[in-house]
Amino acid sequence: MPRTSLKDVRTKEILSAFTRCVARYGLDGSTLARISEEAGIARPLLRHYLGNREEMIQRLLDHVLSDFAMRTKTFFDMLPATGRIDALIEALFGRVDYSSESAAVFAALVAASERHKEIRQPLLRFVYEFEDRIAAEISAENTSADPNLVDVAAAGITAIYFNTDAVMPLVPKEGWRDRQRAAALVLLEAACQSDRT
Numbered sequence: 691m692p693r694t695s696l697k698d699v700r701t702k703e704i705l706s707a708f709t710r711c712v713a714r715y716g717l718d719g720s721t722l723a724r725i726s727e728e729a730g731i732a733r734p735l736l737r738h739y740l741g742n743r744e745e746m747i748q749r750l751l752d753h754v755l756s757d758f759a760m761r762t763k764t765f766f767d768m769l770p771a772t773g774r775i776d777a778l779i780e781a782l783f784g785r786v787d788y789s790s791e792s793a794a795v796f797a798a799l800v801a802a803s804e805r806h807k808e809i810r811q812p813l814l815r816f817v818y819e820f821e822d823r824i825a826a827e828i829s830a831e832n833t834s835a836d837p838n839l840v841d842v843a844a845a846g847i848t849a850i851y852f853n854t855d856a857v858m859p860l861v862p863k864e865g866w867r868d869r870q871r872a873a874a875l876v877l878l879e880a881a882c883q884s885d886r887t
Contacts, residue, residue, distance in 0.1 A: 701739045704729045705753040708740075712750065713794035717802035744808075751809050754795055755816055761792075766823055775831045775878065778824070782851045783871035793855040821848040832882045843881035847874045 707729035711720035726733040740746040769777045796813075803810040825844035829835060854870045 697739065704731065704736065704739050705750060708750050709754060709795055710791065712798045713791045716798045747806060747809065751812055754799065755812055758816055762820060762823065774827055778827055779871060779874055783854065783867060783874060790859050797856055817848065821845055824848060828878065828881055835882050839881040843877040846877040850874050
């Protein structure tokens with residue numbers, strides 16, 4: 691296995707610092723000064739490692755989406771062989787921990803996509819792929835369910851999940867997350883109705 695170069699290590703460290711800055715200050719508020727301070731390197735080295743601002747944004751997007759893809763794969767790989775839908779709903783809505791940094795980075799990138807249109811499609815692709823994974827899980831467990839209803843349920847569950855994580859930093863009242871789960875279960879039940887008729 692080839693050794694990781696110092697440049698690769700430093701680049702990853704800088705991208706992690708850039709990600710933390712975006713979570714705190716948004717994409718446009720993540721200035722070179724803030725990123726260099728967070729990464730602990732001189733500002734001129736940022737261009738050496740990441741390129742100009744457009745290249746930096748692309749590298750950040752690739753870094754963040756790669757991390758999200760890995761987490762998504764791990765998430766679905768950890769579901770049990772049987773009872774996957776119940777485990778999926780529990781994993782999405784039953785947990786009490788969440789990554790406020792990941793949610794903040796995603797929200798900041800979505801907000802910045804109005805000004806940086808080049809990041810719009812990759813972000814949408816991530817959302818659609820997540821939605822497709824949920825639809826595939828529903829279909830696998832409910833083979834005769836109407837595919838259109840499965841797609842609607844998967845879209846709704848995805849939207850509820852992303853909204854739930856986005857709202858968690860507000861520390862919603864007790865039981866709020868349970869209602870989000872109940873809404874997801876209503877969608878799931880509607881999609882699976884045709885499986886039982």
